[in-house]
Amino acid sequence: xxxxxERVERAALELFAEKGxxxxxxxxxxERAGVSSGALYHYMGxxxxxxxxxxxxxxxxxxxxxxxxxxxxxxxxxxxxRLVAVHVYVHAHAQLxxxxxxxELRSLGEEARSRVMELRDRxxxxxxxxxxxxxxxxxxxxxxxxxxxxxxxEMCTGVARWYSPRGxxxxxxxxxxxxxxxxxxxxxxxxxDRRLTHADVAIPDLNGLAADIAEELAKVGETTGGWSET
Amino acid sequence: xxxxxERVERAALELFAEKGxxxxxxxxxxERAGVSSGALYHYMGxxxxxxxxxxxxxxxxxxxxxxxxxxxxxxxxxxxxRLVAVHVYVHAHAQLxxxxxxxELRSLGEEARSRVMELRDRxxxxxxxxxxxxxxxxxxxxxxxxxxxxxxxEMCTGVARWYSPRGxxxxxxxxxxxxxxxxxxxxxxxxxDRRLTHADVAIPDLNGLAADIAEELAKVGETTGGWSET
DNA sequence: GTCAGGTAATCAATCGATCGATTACCTTCA
DNA sequence: TGAAGGTAATCGATCGATTGATTACCTGAC
Numbered sequence: 339x340x341x342x343x344e345r346v347e348r349a350a351l352e353l354f355a356e357k358g359x360x361x362x363x364x365x366x367x368x369e370r371a372g373v374s375s376g377a378l379y380h381y382m383g384x385x386x387x388x389x390x391x392x393x394x395x396x397x398x399x400x401x402x403x404x405x406x407x408x409x410x411x412x413x414x415x416x417x418x419x420r421l422v423a424v425h426v427y428v429h430a431h432a433q434l435x436x437x438x439x440x441x442e443l444r445s446l447g448e449e450a451r452s453r454v455m456e457l458r459d460r461x462x463x464x465x466x467x468x469x470x471x472x473x474x475x476x477x478x479x480x481x482x483x484x485x486x487x488x489x490x491x492e493m494c495t496g497v498a499r500w501y502s503p504r505g506x507x508x509x510x511x512x513x514x515x516x517x518x519x520x521x522x523x524x525x526x527x528x529x530x531d532r533r534l535t536h537a538d539v540a541i542p543d544l545n546g547l548a549a550d551i552a553e554e555l556a557k558v559g560e561t562t563g564g565w566s567e568t
Numbered sequence: 569x570x571x572x573x574e575r576v577e578r579a580a581l582e583l584f585a586e587k588g589x590x591x592x593x594x595x596x597x598x599e600r601a602g603v604s605s606g607a608l609y610h611y612m613g614x615x616x617x618x619x620x621x622x623x624x625x626x627x628x629x630x631x632x633x634x635x636x637x638x639x640x641x642x643x644x645x646x647x648x649x650r651l652v653a654v655h656v657y658v659h660a661h662a663q664l665x666x667x668x669x670x671x672e673l674r675s676l677g678e679e680a681r682s683r684v685m686e687l688r689d690r691x692x693x694x695x696x697x698x699x700x701x702x703x704x705x706x707x708x709x710x711x712x713x714x715x716x717x718x719x720x721x722e723m724c725t726g727v728a729r730w731y732s733p734r735g736x737x738x739x740x741x742x743x744x745x746x747x748x749x750x751x752x753x754x755x756x757x758x759x760x761d762r763r764l765t766h767a768d769v770a771i772p773d774l775n776g777l778a779a780d781i782a783e784e785l786a787k788v789g790e791t792t793g794g795w796s797e798t
Numbered sequence: 799g800t801c802a803g804g805t806a807a808t809c810a811a812t813c814g815a816t817c818g819a820t821t822a823c824c825t826t827c828a
Numbered sequence: 829t830g831a832a833g834g835t836a837a838t839c840g841a842t843c844g845a846t847t848g849a850t851t852a853c854c855t856g857a858c
Contacts, residue, residue, distance in 0.1 A: 342803080342804095356674075357590075357674065358588060358590055358674070358675075359591075360587075360588055360590035360591035361589075361590035361675070363846080363847070363848085364847075364848055364849080365846090365847090365848095373803090373805090374804070374805050374806075375805095375848090375849090376804075376805065376806075376807090376849090376850080376851085377803070377804050377805070378849095379849075379850080380802080380803065380804075384848080384849080385848070385849095441671055444586075444587065444588070445588075445591070480748075480749070481745060481748075482737065482741070482745050484737075485737065485742070485745050485746075485749075486745075486749065488726065488730050489723045489726065489746070489749055490723075491726075492722055492723050492726025492729070492730075493719045493720075493722050493723040493726070493753075495722070495726075496718065496719065496721075496722025496723070496725075496726070497722075499722070500718050500722075506714075507712065507714075507715065511712070515711060515712050516715075516719070518710075518711075519710070519715075519716065519719055519753045519754075522752040522753045522754070522755050523723075523749045523752050523753045524749075525752050525763075533755075572837080572838095593812080593813070593814085594813080594814055594815080595812095595813090595814095603837090603838070603839090604838065604839050604840070605814090605815090605839095605840095606815090606816080606817085606838070606839060606840075606841090607837065607838045607839070608815095609815070609816075610836080610837060610838075611837095614814080614815080615814065615815090
């Protein structure tokens with residue numbers, strides 16, 4: 339059974355992704371959740387608290403999944419490949435969360451924004467480390483670390499802006515294609531100087547993450563629990 | 569001398585990029601432009617018309633610059649390199665326009681939106697053609713044309729979200745780095761199967777575009793002239 | 799009888815847009 | 829030269845509608 343609180347959050351997520359935070363009215367959220375606008379305030383603090391909850395939950399989930407996927411990775415190339423695969427998978431399957439997280443940071447107040455940014459920074463550090471260690475080891479051959487990291491992240495994040503699960507591309511192909519593109523982008527080579535592809539690294543079965551996502555969601559619910567204090 | 573109309577449009581551009589279209593009030597635009605909220609309506613139709621003008625102008629400029637840069641390109645690799653260079657240059661130097669164009673399509677009504685999308689589609693066709701011809705000629709070696717095109721565009725468009733002209737990277741380095749990354753991403757190779765870099769293709773001096781941008785702006789002003797009829 | 803869950807009505811504030819009135823400037827003709 | 833007439837620019841005030849948020853009141857389950 340789906341509770342009213344969950345329906346409220348889901349309605350807010352959909353509307354924030356669709357029309358943006360500022361353009362979404364309290365009454366719209368209430369209508370889509372099937373309650374009156376007054377009843378909404380039984381389940382949320384302010385509209386901004388609702389946004390903060392959505393963003394924290396999504397960011398924490400991505401961070402958890404990435405850290406879990408990195409465990410047991412053989413080397414920098416495998417670490418990066420797993421980061422790419424998880425990032426693309428999550429952005430393809432949790433599209434709405436991703437769109438809201440990417441474009442509504444400015445709608446949060448300072449306090450809530452810095453909390454979201456802290457999670458984001460911890461996540462991006464995983465990428466920075468994988469890239470710099472891979473370059474130090476001679477596996478990756480690029481010049482500008484900052485540019486490469488940002489280009490990779492923008493490329494992978496963009497998936498949320500165009501991917502459709504009902505389109506011609508299944509997510510296995512999507513993930514492998516992005517790993518190949520990422521390897522090419524940073525000029526990833528094996529010991530024999532041959533160009534690396536997704537076939538050269540081990541990537542955990544990402545479809546198994548579907549269950550993990552739900553599980554992580556529950557955990558995150560406890561962690562960031564409830565509403566931001568104001 | 570800068571006219572009041574130009575100040576209004578500039579103020580709107582800044583605020584739309586900063587806070588988003590829906591979160592920007594008419595009175596804020598007026599205040600930043602230095603006029604009363606009533607006087608604003610001598611220079612614009614509705615708030616949405618103002619947004620449509622900003623987006624059409626920016627898109628038309630990008631399209632013009634790209635078409636101009638493509639003239640005289642030697643082959644698919646050079647064509648793609650020029651597209652990347654122009655795209656990155658424009659997104660680095662017309663950041664506000666790019667941010668608004670990328671994120672405020674949903675704020676337009678159907679009529680204005682389809683006009684903006686037509687320009688965008690014409691522009692993206694240049695990329696699609698360069699990519700597919702390059703692959704047909706054996707110069708580019710990637711599997712999914714659609715994914716590659718979208719990944720490239722997202723990567724290059726992302727520049728507007730993080731680049732700072734006052735940062736450590738000058739735009740020459742930025743453009744060359746992105747051409748190299750793009751070539752790697754699509755696995756671009758020369759006749760000898762050697763990996764291509766920016767040094768293998770001729771890219772017009774992009775700093776000369778600064779003047780062209782202003783010139784194109786004037787032209788576009790005539791073309792899309794005035795306000796969208798409603 | 800109490801309390802979580804819910805509603806309808808309402809709050810002050812702000813929204814985009816429009817109003818009539820006024821100012822500043824430019825022609826045109828005597 | 830200068831008064832008349834026209835037009836573009838700008839103002840403060842205000843319109844009806846909508847905003848996020850709050851209140852008082854109701855209902856059914858335990």
